[in-house]
Amino acid sequence: MAYERSQFRIMGDRSLLVELGDRISPDVNQRVRELFVMLEKNPVKGVLETIPAYRSLLVIYDPLITNTILLQHQIKDLQKKSEVVDTPEPKTVEIPVVYGGEFGADLEWVARYHKTTTEEVVQLHTAKTYQVYMIGFTPGFPYMGELPERLATPRRETPRTTIPEGSVGIAQRQTGIYPVESPGGWHILGRTPMKLFNPLQIPPTLLEMGDLVRFFPIEEGEFKQWQQ
Numbered sequence: 001m002a003y004e005r006s007q008f009r010i011m012g013d014r015s016l017l018v019e020l021g022d023r024i025s026p027d028v029n030q031r032v033r034e035l036f037v038m039l040e041k042n043p044v045k046g047v048l049e050t051i052p053a054y055r056s057l058l059v060i061y062d063p064l065i066t067n068t069i070l071l072q073h074q075i076k077d078l079q080k081k082s083e084v085v086d087t088p089e090p091k092t093v094e095i096p097v098v099y100g101g102e103f104g105a106d107l108e109w110v111a112r113y114h115k116t117t118t119e120e121v122v123q124l125h126t127a128k129t130y131q132v133y134m135i136g137f138t139p140g141f142p143y144m145g146e147l148p149e150r151l152a153t154p155r156r157e158t159p160r161t162t163i164p165e166g167s168v169g170i171a172q173r174q175t176g177i178y179p180v181e182s183p184g185g186w187h188i189l190g191r192t193p194m195k196l197f198n199p200l201q202i203p204p205t206l207l208e209m210g211d212l213v214r215f216f217p218i219e220e221g222e223f224k225q226w227q228q
Contacts, residue, residue, distance in 0.1 A: 014062070018058075059071060092129070095168075116150075130214075131210070156187060160184055179197040
């Protein structure tokens with residue numbers, strides 16, 4: 001649930017964690033987005049960066065300019081004064097995915113785990129519109145939720161050392177996309193030809209916190225066409 005009052009936790013000598021709730025939910029995440037926007041529109045002296053997550057916002061500051069006690073008072077005052085916050089309108093992005101085969105090494109395992117068919121796994125995964133709760137792990141990696149209950153799947157017992165760029169995975173009730181080649185412990189259902197991270201573009205990530213995502217299946221032969 002969302003906290004009635006924000007909770008503050010000291011994270012080292014230059015970071016303050018502001019917790020807005022105790023669970024993953026669209027309502028709590030919306031409050032995180034609102035606080036993130038508040039601090040962008042009303043810069044606080046000494047704050048260097050703010051990093052939003054599922055239910056919290058990490059505030060990184062310069063300890064030579066400010067401190068955690070002062071920051072807590074400033075954030076509380078800002079929340080009291082800002083009754084209505086205009087957060088950016090989320091964009092909806094449709095993501096093509098080749099499911100199974102060499103592109104989705106775990107699709108059959110996930111189907112067996114849920115005692116169903118690979119076709120139903122794909123149908124369940126593409127049936128929902130997902131909210132991007134946060135970006136993290138690697139540049140541009142979107143943590144999205146929530147999967148249908150029937151598709152909730154534990155992480156792999158042994159993570160892979162290499163996951164190809166564009167791989168679409170699931171873990172618990174989350175789904176995500178690996179924007180770059182990296183290790184990973186999520187079950188891989190497929191792969192998208194869309195590029196999620198490009199450091200030469202502004203913004204460098206295709207998806208941002210609050211965006212909405214829908215997946216749709218394409219054939220293996222269409223993969224290169226979509227890349228082009």
